[in-house]
Amino acid sequence: MKHHKDMVTKxxxxxxxxxxxxxxxxxxxxxxxQYALLRRVVTQQDxxxxxxxxxxxxxxxxDAALYAAIFGTLGIEEMAVTTNLNMSFLQKPKxxxxxxxxxxxxxxxxxxxxxxxxxxxxxxxxPVAHAVGTFALPKN
Amino acid sequence: MKHHKDMVTKxxxxxxxxxxxxxxxxxxxxxxxQYALLRRVVTQQDxxxxxxxxxxxxxxxxDAALYAAIFGTLGIEEMAVTTNLNMSFLQKPKxxxxxxxxxxxxxxxxxxxxxxxxxxxxxxxxPVAHAVGTFALPKN
Amino acid sequence: MKHHKDMVTKxxxxxxxxxxxxxxxxxxxxxxxQYALLRRVVTQQDxxxxxxxxxxxxxxxxDAALYAAIFGTLGIEEMAVTTNLNMSFLQKPKxxxxxxxxxxxxxxxxxxxxxxxxxxxxxxxxPVAHAVGTFALPKN
Amino acid sequence: MKHHKDMVTKxxxxxxxxxxxxxxxxxxxxxxxQYALLRRVVTQQDxxxxxxxxxxxxxxxxDAALYAAIFGTLGIEEMAVTTNLNMSFLQKPKxxxxxxxxxxxxxxxxxxxxxxxxxxxxxxxxPVAHAVGTFALPKN
Numbered sequence: 001m002k003h004h005k006d007m008v009t010k011x012x013x014x015x016x017x018x019x020x021x022x023x024x025x026x027x028x029x030x031x032x033x034q035y036a037l038l039r040r041v042v043t044q045q046d047x048x049x050x051x052x053x054x055x056x057x058x059x060x061x062x063d064a065a066l067y068a069a070i071f072g073t074l075g076i077e078e079m080a081v082t083t084n085l086n087m088s089f090l091q092k093p094k095x096x097x098x099x100x101x102x103x104x105x106x107x108x109x110x111x112x113x114x115x116x117x118x119x120x121x122x123x124x125x126x127p128v129a130h131a132v133g134t135f136a137l138p139k140n
Numbered sequence: 141m142k143h144h145k146d147m148v149t150k151x152x153x154x155x156x157x158x159x160x161x162x163x164x165x166x167x168x169x170x171x172x173x174q175y176a177l178l179r180r181v182v183t184q185q186d187x188x189x190x191x192x193x194x195x196x197x198x199x200x201x202x203d204a205a206l207y208a209a210i211f212g213t214l215g216i217e218e219m220a221v222t223t224n225l226n227m228s229f230l231q232k233p234k235x236x237x238x239x240x241x242x243x244x245x246x247x248x249x250x251x252x253x254x255x256x257x258x259x260x261x262x263x264x265x266x267p268v269a270h271a272v273g274t275f276a277l278p279k280n
Numbered sequence: 281m282k283h284h285k286d287m288v289t290k291x292x293x294x295x296x297x298x299x300x301x302x303x304x305x306x307x308x309x310x311x312x313x314q315y316a317l318l319r320r321v322v323t324q325q326d327x328x329x330x331x332x333x334x335x336x337x338x339x340x341x342x343d344a345a346l347y348a349a350i351f352g353t354l355g356i357e358e359m360a361v362t363t364n365l366n367m368s369f370l371q372k373p374k375x376x377x378x379x380x381x382x383x384x385x386x387x388x389x390x391x392x393x394x395x396x397x398x399x400x401x402x403x404x405x406x407p408v409a410h411a412v413g414t415f416a417l418p419k420n
Numbered sequence: 421m422k423h424h425k426d427m428v429t430k431x432x433x434x435x436x437x438x439x440x441x442x443x444x445x446x447x448x449x450x451x452x453x454q455y456a457l458l459r460r461v462v463t464q465q466d467x468x469x470x471x472x473x474x475x476x477x478x479x480x481x482x483d484a485a486l487y488a489a490i491f492g493t494l495g496i497e498e499m500a501v502t503t504n505l506n507m508s509f510l511q512k513p514k515x516x517x518x519x520x521x522x523x524x525x526x527x528x529x530x531x532x533x534x535x536x537x538x539x540x541x542x543x544x545x546x547p548v549a550h551a552v553g554t555f556a557l558p559k560n
Contacts, residue, residue: 020189049160055222056200063195082195083532084504084554086226086366088394088412090387106398106410107370111531112503114368116396116410118386130386130396132368132412134504134554223392224364224414226506228534228552230527246538246550247510251391252363254508256536256550258526270526270536272508272552274364274414300469329440335502336480343475362475366506 031072034105038065051095062117062131065103079138086132093128097121171212174245178205191235202257202271205243219278226272233268237261311352314385318345331375342397342411345383359418373408377401451492454525458485471515482537482551485523499558506552513548517541
């Protein structure tokens with residue numbers, strides 16, 4: 001299993017996200033080897049009929065959490081690309097609460113990374129969504 | 141297999157989408173029983189490092205294509221919600237081209253619908269992404 | 281979240297498995313509310329070219345772990361059926377070792393259950409496969 | 421997109437399957453570039469409570485259909501391995517009928533192949549299950 005040679009800080013990843021995903025409200029709360037915790041504020045425009053947070057909003061968050069966990073493990077690999085994302089929507093998130101996404105990497109290979117993401121309404125223990133994602137790593 | 145009693149037109153679904161997903165550029169090109177074809181223009185802000193169309197942009201398109209195909213089959217079921225979406229990203233879309241999403245429903249049950257979506261760069265035959273999605277239907 | 285009214289023991293679930301899945305070598309090691317741990321011995325006929333444990337062997341194990349965790353939560357719901365199973369194969373399992381499958385339920389709803397399964401070569405910490413599965417529950 | 425240099429016949433793939441998957445009843449009906457059609461007889465031991473064909477039985481069939489379509493495209497790549505398989509079970513297959521699996525490859529890359537599989541009860545048009553699978557190709 002790979003380990004990062006050069007520690008990347010939470011602040012560096014946040015700066016990268018702020019530049020790349022402008023206006024996305026993706027906050028890096030914690031990053032470690034093979035792990036990331038993100039937080040995303042939910043605004044009125046992210047809601048769907050019935051007051052539900054939109055699926056794509058949660059998919060964006062899951063994808064970002066995987067990306068951040070890869071950065072925390074391998075450094076800023078900006079050319080890592082998602083090849084598969086499987087999202088399960090479990091229950092309606094609270095409309096008024098921010099969402100958190102906790103990503104754990106299951107495999108860090110030479111050419112691909114697989115990770116697991118649990119999304120929760122902030123302050124709740126039961127997950128609202130779950131994702132498994134695969135990223136392809138650029139050849140070095 | 142269910143069939144729609146009241147034909148919903150492409151224009152009615154477009155009007156619903158325009159109201160619900162403001163500024164999303166989701167165009168309904170064709171809708172039939174168990175089928176929908178959507179088109180989405182790609183703008184500069186939808187691109188990622190390396191000129192790639194972002195994953196979430198394609199997931200939004202896939203999700204919308206499923207939603208439209210459900211509407212074409214059952215009428216405007218706005219409370220239908222995604223329970224699972226499995227996205228495979230196959231190749232880098234052309235940055236300058238619009239994307240199309242062709243959805244075929246595989247199952248139309250009483251409580252759930254499953255469909256298949258193929259996303260292409262407009263004018264190309266090889267798919268750039270593929271999705272399988274499940275929606276839960278509200279109890280009537 | 282549902283809780284089981286009538287405790288089902290590990291032995292009762294084992295007896296059900298032995299009757300239903302004859303010769304499958306599926307051992308129930310532990311069952312709790314929303315949790316199950318299974319073990320499956322790998323035999324020569326379960327191997328593929330290159331000494332790899334076959335994919336279907338691990339899928340059967342993942343599916344069984346979900347089934348057992350549902351039984352541990354709701355009692356023996358033999359009519360629960362898999363509606364979706366997403367398997368990620370992470371690394372080659374050790375050919376000579378038994379496999380374990382640890383299932384945690386993410387959602388226990390009225391009509392469906394979603395769970396997560398981690399498969400490992402016995403005695404190893406890194407997962408060899410990961411599954412997310414959805415089961416539909418019979419209407420009572 | 422890759423094309424096979426050396427045509428592999430249906431009979432050669434059948435011989436490989438008969439040797440590797442003894443007693444599995446996997447019949448290759450048709451193989452072309454990026455396409456395979458398989459047939460599998462259902463026996464009493466493949467059934468589950470309620471007369472349902474077991475999930476793993478269909479997963480084995482889907483996996484084999486992908487493997488055969490890869491062989492039809494690239495020659496007998498026995499070291500190709502499944503990295504992801506997403507199965508959707510759509511409706512109960514007829515207990516007495518054989519199953520067919522029709523696989524179309526969506527992507528044939530240098531290091532991975534992605535394909536789509538539709539499983540039907542023989543003689544029926546509505547699918548009973550759907551799969552999307554990714555295989556990793558060995559480095560040459």
